[in-house]
Amino acid sequence: MTRVVVPVAVLENQAVSLGLVDLLGTMDVTVMGYHVLPEQTPPDQARHQYSDRANEALADIAAEFRDAGGAADYRLVFTDDKHASVRRIADEVGARSYVIPGATGTIDRLLVSLSGDVAADRILEFVTDLVGDREIQVTLLRVGGDEGDTSLAAAQSQLAAAGIDAQTVSATASNPLDAVVAAVPDHDAIVMGEHAPSLRSFLFGDITDRVAEESVGPVLVVRRDPPASE
Numbered sequence: 468m469t470r471v472v473v474p475v476a477v478l479e480n481q482a483v484s485l486g487l488v489d490l491l492g493t494m495d496v497t498v499m500g501y502h503v504l505p506e507q508t509p510p511d512q513a514r515h516q517y518s519d520r521a522n523e524a525l526a527d528i529a530a531e532f533r534d535a536g537g538a539a540d541y542r543l544v545f546t547d548d549k550h551a552s553v554r555r556i557a558d559e560v561g562a563r564s565y566v567i568p569g570a571t572g573t574i575d576r577l578l579v580s581l582s583g584d585v586a587a588d589r590i591l592e593f594v595t596d597l598v599g600d601r602e603i604q605v606t607l608l609r610v611g612g613d614e615g616d617t618s619l620a621a622a623q624s625q626l627a628a629a630g631i632d633a634q635t636v637s638a639t640a641s642n643p644l645d646a647v648v649a650a651v652p653d654h655d656a657i658v659m660g661e662h663a664p665s666l667r668s669f670l671f672g673d674i675t676d677r678v679a680e681e682s683v684g685p686v687l688v689v690r691r692d693p694p695a696s697e
Contacts (some may be wrong), residue, residue, distance in 0.1 A: 468537055469596045470495040471687070472550065472557045472565040475528060477521045478502045484572035487685050490568055490656060493599045501524040501544045501552055510545045516531045518543060557690060563593055567679040567686040571655050574684070577603050578654035579633075579645050582610045583674070585660025586616035594658055595629040595663045597687070605633040606654065611645045623690045639675035644674050657686045 471491055475481050477500035499568035500521050504513055532539035542558075546552040553565050560565050579594055598605065607622050617625075619635040626633045638646035651657065661676050679686045 468493065468495045469564070469593060470497060470560055470562045471554060472497050472499050472560065472562045473532075473568065474499045474501055474553050474565065475482060475525070475568070476501060476503075477524050477543070478517055480524075481568070482683070483568060486574045486655065487566065488531050488535050490574045490597070490685075491532060492567075493597055493601075495537045496529070496532040496539040497556065497562060498525055498528050498532065498539065498541040499544060499553060499556045500528075501546055501549055504545055504547050505547055506547075509576070512677060513532060513545045514543075517545075546606055562690070563589070564687050567675065567688065569656075569660045569679065569683055569685040571684040574655040575602075575604060576654045577605050577658060578608060578647070578650055579605060579658045580608050580660070581617065581619070581622060582608065583660070586689070586691050587660070589615070589692065590658060590660050591622055591625050593687075593689045596624065596629065597658070598631050602632060605631055606650070607633050607635045607639060608646060609636075610638050610649055610695045644677055647671050647674075647678050651678070651684075654684070656684045657682060658689065659686060660689050661691045668693060 471494045473496055475483060475498055502513065503511065521543050525543060529541045542556055544552045557565050579590065580591060596643040607619055609619050619637060623633050623635050657678060659678065674688055675688045
């Protein structure tokens with residue numbers, strides 16, 4: 468099955484919502500327990516001090532995901548850069564997506580953004596695997612005038628062929644962030660594509676993180692195609 472990385476601040480007792488566990492029941496999951504090290508703290512020191520407690524908590528979380536239906540394992544990471552660690556672990560386990568966790572109950576309404584410089588086909592394949600045959604309402608969103616590499620109608624047809632009934636929304640906004648944030652209150656979770664690095668993301672932060680800051684529920688980020696081998 469498709470694999471997803473779920474980062475958890477394990478030593479801060481960060482909980483994973485039951486709604487997210489249920490949603491990812493069609494996925495294989497790698498729980499990435501992480502702890503951001505204070506400046507000048509040697510990783511070996513932290514590992515010696517905290518590993519037993521952290522691994523015990525991670526084993527319990529992984530068991531919850533296995534009970535929901537998929538395979539699940541876990542990794543423990545002591546890091547000074549959470550985002551880089553998420554990307555590294557996702558590469559190592561071959562994950563299609565990673566999660567920015569959020570609080571949610573049952574997830575019945577899923578917002579799928581196809582706006583901006585994203586790999587729409589990979590997003591749609593992920594949504595197909597994620598939803599499966601469950602009764603989850605899917606909304607496909609694109610900012611008006613941005614057709615990307617897949618039109619909304621074509622995306623809707625692709626999901627329909629997989630048995631998923633999706634509605635489409637073409638929003639008017641100056642940028643994808645505004646459009647997604649405006650649609651967030653009507654949905655329980657969000658699926659977005661990973662954007663290519665840009666000067667704007669360097670200055671203001673990645674759009675997926677900014678959407679997560681405005682959303683109570685989880686954001687599932689579908690990774691871009693890996694670079695072609697030289």
